[in-house]
Amino acid sequence: MGRNGVGQRQDGVLTESRPVVRHCAGDMNMRCTVVAAFAALALGPIAGCSPANNTGDTVATDAMDTVMREAGPSTCTTSATCNDNIPCTDEVCVGGRCIHTPNAMRCTSGACDPRTGCSSGATCGRDAECNDLDPCTTNERCDMTSHVCVWDILDRDNDGHPPVQCGGQDCDDARPDATPGGTERCNGLDDDCDGMADDPPAGVDCGRNSFCMAGRCQCRTGFPLQCADGCVEPMTDPVDCGMCGQPCGMMASCMAGTCVCASGTATFCRFGCTDLMTDALNCGMCATRCAMSERCVAGVCVPR
Numbered sequence: 001m002g003r004n005g006v007g008q009r010q011d012g013v014l015t016e017s018r019p020v021v022r023h024c025a026g027d028m029n030m031r032c033t034v035v036a037a038f039a040a041l042a043l044g045p046i047a048g049c050s051p052a053n054n055t056g057d058t059v060a061t062d063a064m065d066t067v068m069r070e071a072g073p074s075t076c077t078t079s080a081t082c083n084d085n086i087p088c089t090d091e092v093c094v095g096g097r098c099i100h101t102p103n104a105m106r107c108t109s110g111a112c113d114p115r116t117g118c119s120s121g122a123t124c125g126r127d128a129e130c131n132d133l134d135p136c137t138t139n140e141r142c143d144m145t146s147h148v149c150v151w152d153i154l155d156r157d158n159d160g161h162p163p164v165q166c167g168g169q170d171c172d173d174a175r176p177d178a179t180p181g182g183t184e185r186c187n188g189l190d191d192d193c194d195g196m197a198d199d200p201p202a203g204v205d206c207g208r209n210s211f212c213m214a215g216r217c218q219c220r221t222g223f224p225l226q227c228a229d230g231c232v233e234p235m236t237d238p239v240d241c242g243m244c245g246q247p248c249g250m251m252a253s254c255m256a257g258t259c260v261c262a263s264g265t266a267t268f269c270r271f272g273c274t275d276l277m278t279d280a281l282n283c284g285m286c287a288t289r290c291a292m293s294e295r296c297v298a299g300v301c302v303p304r
């Protein structure tokens with residue numbers, strides 16, 4: 001038997017000798033404890049897992065389930081309700097979800113394994129003696145001061161969370177922007193690791209007059225132009241008038257896709273309303289600049 005009570009054959013297949021903690025499919029907060037008989041199911045989120053069926057088998061509330069524990073609520077209001085009974089995980093309630101982050105600093109030695117808690121290694125004399133064949137541990141080595149094996153819990157994308165297959169809550173261990181408690185964006189992917197892609201608040205990043213569907217931002221009816229800040233009607237939009245990124249400003253309004261100045265004597269140029277008769281940057285017409293030695297008089301650049 002290897003460390004942590006997990007037996008391992010030389011072919012790398014786990015032979016569980018006692019229960020391990022895995023997550024329920026579709027609910028990364030809820031944990032199931034998988035017993036030996038269902039170890040084959042234990043390498044991924046468990047379908048059908050629920051508080052009633054927490055052994056990961058296909059039978060709800062059978063005899064096996066009564067001996068298992070449920071690690072925490074699937075919704076929370078305070079961090080205090082998020083105890084997963086793993087002493088070395090930091091627990092916070094974010095948006096009604098419990099986030100459990102392994103924190104090796106909470107262990108006096110060894111690593112914080114979200115499946116089993118603090119774990120310390122066997123006595124060793126060299127690194128090769130510390131290879132444990134566990135795909136959920138990495139960087140196994142022999143600490144030459146204490147002469148015990150040490151290692152890190154797998155976290156390929158360094159977002160602080162091990163993958164769900166290793167008892168963590170990271171639904172995509174190759175994407176650091178997919179992480180428990182992350183920001184759900186409109187991209188067809190699950191960014192906050194709650195088991196759902198593009199669930200609310202996905203679409204907030206789409207901006208105004210837009211919504212998220214089929215993995216991308218879509219414009220609402222009546223707002224045909226997609227700009228950086230959302231979808232607009234360019235014929236009348238005061239921020240994107242006629243085209244994206246053309247604001248009319250305080251002194252003008254957008255009419256038929258053109259910024260029109262309130263004052264009859266002012267003309268709208270790229271950056272606001274001005275008097276073409278006297279503006280040295282827009283002399284006579286927009287963007288006609290007078291030289292440094294000139295000024296604008298009656299719409300004409302003349303020497304100072």
Ligand SMILES: [Ca+2]
Nearest residue numbers: 155159161170
């Ligand atoms: Ca990760």
Ligand SMILES: [Ca+2]
Nearest residue numbers: 172175176178
């Ligand atoms: Ca990730």
Ligand SMILES: [Ca+2]
Nearest residue numbers: 190192194196
């Ligand atoms: Ca999500």
Ligand SMILES: [Ca+2]
Nearest residue numbers: 185187189198
């Ligand atoms: Ca998404």
